[in-house]
Amino acid sequence: MAEQAAGPSGTPGIRALLRSPGYGRLLLVSALVGVPVSLAAFGFVGLEHELQHWVWQSAPEALGYGRAPWWWALPALALAGLLLAPIVTRLPGRGGHTPVHGLGGPPTLPVEVPSVVLAALAALPLGVVLGPEAPLMALGSGLALLAVGRARPTASPLLAPMLGAAGSTAAISTIFGSPLVAAVLMLEAASLGGAQLTLLLLPCLLASGVGALVFTGFGHWTGLTIGALSLPTVPKASLPDAGDFLWGVPLAVAVAVVVVAGQTVGHRFAEFTAQRTGVRTVICAVLVGLCVTGYAVATGRSPEEAALSGQATLAQVAADPRAWPVGALLALVVFKGLGWGVALGSMRGGPIFPALLLGAALGVAAGGLPGLGVEAGLAAGMAASGAAATRLPVTSSVLAALLLGDQAADSLPLLIVSAVVAFLTATLVHRAAGDQAQGRPAPAGTAD
Structure with missing residues (x-):
């Protein structure tokens, strides 16, 4: 019982941390953050999906092609590069991190969100061979920090990273079609254990769950599709031999x-x-x-x-x-x-x-x-x-x-x-x- 109340070095144990007023407020903020983040993610992914449909289906059909011709990717990708170049060289945040380094880095600051969104909308619909998951995580992280305003990060050095993680989880759950995948991804990537894992687990699950609920309801209400990752039809499987x-x-x-x-x-x-x-x-x-x-x-x-x-x-x-x-x-x-x-x-x-x-x-x-x-x-x-x-x-x-x-x-x-x-x-x-x-x-x- 004593080990649950205090850690081996005298730091507060998991039970004391969960009962602390500060952590309760963090959970409340995480739940509230899931609402605007999911709506922003819905708008972002919906717009990206519509632009992609126009570039690769509507535009070729308007020009008399039954499908995109063999050369279509050359001007489309050249335009993507021209649009992306000033974003990654001049705007704060440089459009987000380079994807070869993983899914994310430090929490995205609110001032960096516009360049992330612009870079994704400039490149992804035009055919860049990448997905929307990293921009979504950056968007969620930046909006989560923006939603709480000046939250006195000096009061707790963990506040900004945990809120950023919660926002990222809420945003990325929209494109994976499940809050479970997003939460598991964030927790496995964080490489935490024990009390630290539990402290991060609850805000991420809460934000992604609330966000998924709002996101799903908003999708039904508007009738819009966002092209989330899914396989409507899969071949029938049998037990592996x-x-x-x-x-x-x-x-x-x-x-x-x-x-x-x-x-x-x-x-x-x-x-x-x-x-x-x-x-x-x-x-x-x-x-x-x-x-x-x-x-x-x-x-x-x-x-x-x-x-x-x-x-x-x-x-x-x-x-x-x-x-x-x-x-x-x-x-x-x-x-x-x-x-x-x-x-x-x-x-x-x-x-x-x-x-x-x-x-x-x-x-x-x-x-x-x-x-x-x-x-x-x-x-x-x-x-x-x-x-x-x-x-x-x-x-x-x-x-x-x-x-x-x-x-x-x-x-x-x-x-x-x-x-x-x-x-x-x-x-x-x-x-x-x-x-x-x-x-x-x-x-x-x-x-x-």
Whole structure:
């Protein structure tokens, strides 16, 4: 009982901290913060989704094309670079952190939020091969701090990081479609334990839960869609057998190697854009456009499949995996993987969504191997790519399970094994390369 009241060094124990008036006020503020953050996130993601639809579907149709032509990504990505260059060189916050360094850094200050939003809206709808998750976390963090105004951070050094984490969790839960994934992600990334874990857990869960409630109700009321990550249709899974695991383990290794290769490219381009950032940002955007165009030329398919975050293409692959030729899936891995690597080190956005598509595509391509099957390959590929990209195997397993919906129960053993194998492989490959810059991504709300 005494250990619960006080820590080993005389600091207040978990029970005393939970009963303190200051922590109670923090929980109340966290719940209230979830409301405006979720509404702002809804507006941001909804606008990004509408702009993306206009660029890649409405505009080509207005020009007489049934779909975006093979060259469409070149002017779109060049424009993205031109719009992004002044934001990352002149505005406070420089549009947010470079995504190759992880999902987040220190809490985003309110003055930095405009550049984060502008950078995301300038780049993501035009086809930059990144997701909206990192800008959403920065948006939530900045708005959480803005909502409480001058909260006398000197009163508690933990106030700003904890409120920033709560705001980030509330915002990112909108695009993951579940407050559970967002909360697990934040907690696993924070690498905390004991009393510290509990203290961070409650504000994040409360903010994301309240935010998800408001967000869902607002979506039903307006009838607007925001393109949250989801798989409306997934192939029917069965309990994994020995063949699934025999192929699933090397598949997870291969997926991890592909993801690490993309991150390595990202670090090289982060070094490249460190000097003459404006001009080189435009050059990198054009390179991403060339990668997307290369996919369209090589396969004869729409460049939209290789552009953007990959949410829509992932849903298409999951809905009918056998309709995709193995050559198209491998081309998607190569060209989108290269574009993702360039964008990781030079653009602004999140690293998770494109990685999930790369893993799913490689898993479905391997599904024709004797004894595996596309269903098991899809599940293992998504779990492995998420774990390799984020170094968060628990979050990746939960996310993959939620995406698979009612098919997740049978696939869960394979999901977990694939995530662990990919996590270990990515860690070993990074260590073997001696690239300390590619270590564990800095969690949102902590210093880099």
